[in-house]
Amino acid sequence: MNTTYQGQHKQTALITGASGGIGYELAKLFAQDGYNLVLVARNAQKLTQIADDFKQKYGIAAKVIAKDLAIPTSPEEIFTELQQESIKIDALVNNAGFASYGLFHEIDMTSELQMIQVNVVCLTHLTKLFLKDMVKQGSGKILNLASTAAFQPGPLMAVYYATKAYVLSFSEAIANELEGTGVTVTALCPGPTESGFQQRAAMEDSKLVSGQKIMDAETVAKIGYRSLLEGKTVIIPGVKNKIMAESIRFTPRKMVTKLVRNMQENKH
Numbered sequence: 589m590n591t592t593y594q595g596q597h598k599q600t601a602l603i604t605g606a607s608g609g610i611g612y613e614l615a616k617l618f619a620q621d622g623y624n625l626v627l628v629a630r631n632a633q634k635l636t637q638i639a640d641d642f643k644q645k646y647g648i649a650a651k652v653i654a655k656d657l658a659i660p661t662s663p664e665e666i667f668t669e670l671q672q673e674s675i676k677i678d679a680l681v682n683n684a685g686f687a688s689y690g691l692f693h694e695i696d697m698t699s700e701l702q703m704i705q706v707n708v709v710c711l712t713h714l715t716k717l718f719l720k721d722m723v724k725q726g727s728g729k730i731l732n733l734a735s736t737a738a739f740q741p742g743p744l745m746a747v748y749y750a751t752k753a754y755v756l757s758f759s760e761a762i763a764n765e766l767e768g769t770g771v772t773v774t775a776l777c778p779g780p781t782e783s784g785f786q787q788r789a790a791m792e793d794s795k796l797v798s799g800q801k802i803m804d805a806e807t808v809a810k811i812g813y814r815s816l817l818e819g820k821t822v823i824i825p826g827v828k829n830k831i832m833a834e835s836i837r838f839t840p841r842k843m844v845t846k847l848v849r850n851m852q853e854n855k856h
Contacts, residue, residue, distance in 0.1 A: 598648070602626040602670075602677045604657060604714070605684030607634045610733065610781060613809030614681055616642065624649040626675065628666060629684070630656050651675065657684050658702040663713035679729040679816070680718050682711040682755075687748035689852075700747045707751035712758065719762075719771065726770040731816045732759045734775040736824060739833045741841070743849035752777075756822070763821045772819040776812035779829040781805055 601618040605611035607629035615625055619642040627635045632654035639650035653669060655662040670677065685707045688695045715730060722728025735749075738756035742749025759775035766773060780802040808825050815823035824830045 598622060598624045599678040600624040600626060600675060601679035601681060602628065602666075602714075602718070603681040603683055604628045604710075605733075607631050607638065610778070610805045610809050610812070611681070611683040612638065613806045614683060614731070614813060617809060617813045618679065619646040619648050619650075622646070622648060623679065624651075626651045626653060626670065626677065628653045628655055628657070630654060657706045657710045660705060660709070663710055663717060666714070667717040676721065676725075677718050678722075678727065679731070680714060680722075681731045681733075682714060683731075683733045684710070685733055685751070687745055689745055691744065692746045695747075703747055704751060707748070708754050711755060715762070722771045723766070723769050728771040729816050729819075730759075730771070730773045731812060732773065732775050734759065734777045736777050736779045736829050736833050738775075738777055740836050740848055741845045742852065743845060744852040749848075760821060772816075772821075774812070774816045774820055775822050776808070776815065777822060777824045777829075777833065778803065778808045778812075779824075779826060779832075781808050 599622075601615070601623045603611050603615045603618070603625065606615045606625075606627040611629070615627060615638065619625060625639070625642065625648060627639055627650060629635055632652060635652040635654060639652050642648060643650050651673075653666055655666060657663075686703060688699050688703060692700075711732060715732070719728070719730070722730075732755050734755040735752040737745070737749040738752040740749070756775050756777065759773050763773040763775075782802055782804045803826055811825040812823060824833050
């Protein structure tokens with residue numbers, strides 16, 4: 589289900605996971621700045637409501653592509669559809685992602701493999717597909733959603749933490765490769781964020797989030813968006829999150845892993 593897409597002379601941003609949380613807030617920021625949008629998520633109805641709202645408020649064009657990014661063919665299908673409609677992407681936001689909570693050997697395997705597909709494979713695939721044209725035109729911006737989870741192992745969310753370590757490493761590496769091309773890559777590494785993420789991961793009772801004052805999605809998105817426009821490579825929103833991420837470098841890894849395990853465990 590697609591909304592009409594017009595006005596292709598403007599710059600266009602593609603945002604995955606745009607139906608809520610940080611993805612929605614980033615889409616709104618791009619729309620406020622006059623970017624046309626390509627909104628990707630599974631829920632076509634919700635995306636269409638968002639697209640219609642942004643078109644009315646900000647006078648931009650918005651296209652909806654309803655895809656389940658856990659399906660391996662989705663990135664190629666998105667890219668092909670946009671090529672067929674001659675829609676050029678100036679900013680790519682790989683925001684979609686999810687987590688599973690619990691002991692690795694007890695968590696459903698399908699869920700873990702789908703997480704790797706969305707958090708790692710799809711992000712890499714979309715970046716590969718759209719980056720070549722950005723380099724060719726000498727301009728472009730890519731924002732990849734990593735996490736403070738990227739900086740250490742995460743018992744009880746082992747696969748999720750590992751996927752975010754990949755996103756950070758991948759983003760820093762290609763950012764270096766792209767120096768001088770006019771294309772920048774930014775890894776946004778928020779800590780726990782009010783976004784519906786915890787509910788999906790079934791981790792609301794973990795000490796990491798339960799009873800804690802955590803940053804809201806709008807604040808994280810604003811920090812990430814500003815950093816993207818400034819061409820920063822790695823951004824960690826919040827002083828506390830920055831200190832934690834930096835201190836890990838000077839702490840024995842075994843101790844770090846035990847500390848994370850303690851924070852991740854349920855209060856009850």
